[in-house]
Amino acid sequence: MLIVAQNSGLVPTLADDVSASEKAMMRQQWKREKDEHKIEVIRWIRERGERRQELRLWQMEREMREDDRARWKKQVEAERLEWWRTVNQEREAWKQEVEAERRDWWVKESHERDKWRRQEAADREKWARDEEEWTRRREEEEQYRKEVEHRRQGVWWSEPWKNKGCYSSGIQAYSAHLFDIPDDLNWLDVCMDMPIQIEGRWFDKPDKCERDETHVWGTWMIGEPGCALYWDRIHYMGCSAGQSGMKRYRARLMNLHKGDDWDKMCSTTPANILGVHYDRPTVCIDEGRTGIWDYPDSSCH
Template sequence: LRRAWDKEIRGHEATRRAWASEVAAHEMIRVGWEEERLQLVRDREEWLREKHGEETRRKAEDERVRAGFGWESLRAEEHCLRHGARQYSARISNVPRVYDPVQACTETAVEIHGRKIASPSWCEDRGCNGVYGHWTVDYSEPTCVTHFDAFKDKGCISETGLRRIESRLENLQAGDNWRDMCSSTPANFRHLHFESPGMCEHWGKYGVWGIWEIEDREC
């Protein structure tokens, strides 16, 4: 019985040692995995630092290049576009070959009449002749500011309940499109505001006239 007991004890001891050895092996594997995980974390952090540094350098270089963009031959159109507005154009310059000139056009500011405009109204690629920016400037263009004066009451329009008002368009420059200028010119009369006439007519030597037909209880 004693020998059987000793044999069982030795068996348990062998099992314990085997279990301890297996636990130690698993611990080594776990430690190895943890070290690999930590290394992956360190590698990712290093990659993120390098990526951030690269992006910072690229952004700084991009800003340096864009700071060199400019406009040459800024030109105002001879005729007004509409009431109070004129178009301007210029060619984008100092754009490196590796940079898209159309993109450069859309990103480059210009100063017109002392006011900075962040980007063109649109950009036009003219091939070998370059890329041009176009702006619609609706301020500080006094020769484009047409107006109506001396509103004439032409009386009631028969059985319509409407009264006809006429006024000559003033400050219209030679060569400007009279329809565009007249139809975009606002007016104020009889305590009313109108963004434009109801109709525009060109009456030869008598000039361009705006016409309004307004509701009137007396008609």
């Protein structure tokens, strides 16, 4: 009990020189300080709780701002992509439109150019035909004038006749007698300057004029499809005998008519052998009415 009373300050100890009243006052002060400290601790705890709450709120606001920023960035990126896609689509549509317009222009220009070329070609053909027609009429008028002039002098052609057989390949000869040539005129000059109409065509002069004791006549060489000849299948005969560097080919002449001079017809009928054009055979032989051609070839020795 004594020890408790000493610890409580009610009973002084031997080593203690502080009075009990002072100790009581000190204990009250310590209690007040302890109570104030508890109050201060409670306030600090409350303030710390408030700071933590504010920190949590600030953290939530920060997270919300981060979320808003992420959404904004995502929205901006989506808008940018959408804008870029729209721009690309518009650009592609513009390119297609320009390309379509260019193609349309090119097609139209090509059509116009083709039309102009066709028109130009048609105009050239018309000019050529007109010039040819004008030349033909001028020649006919000149021939008619000559005929009238000669007829005034009494010179005239008989009705022309077709000579027997063809003259050469693709050529038919026509002849006519020339009558009433004045004695004071040269028969050849008159004949070679006397026009005639044969098969509906006017000819300014004969190809040749001839005479005998009784008649003067002119002869005209006129192209005629019925006189055109052709060669049968061309056969290879090997290297030419006695000719170094030559191959020999032969073919039979076709479409000869009765009365044709076959040798002249043979020597005027052209041929194409291995891409080479020949105006006539190298030689014609009566055996089978055949043409012979020598073709250069270094393999023949």
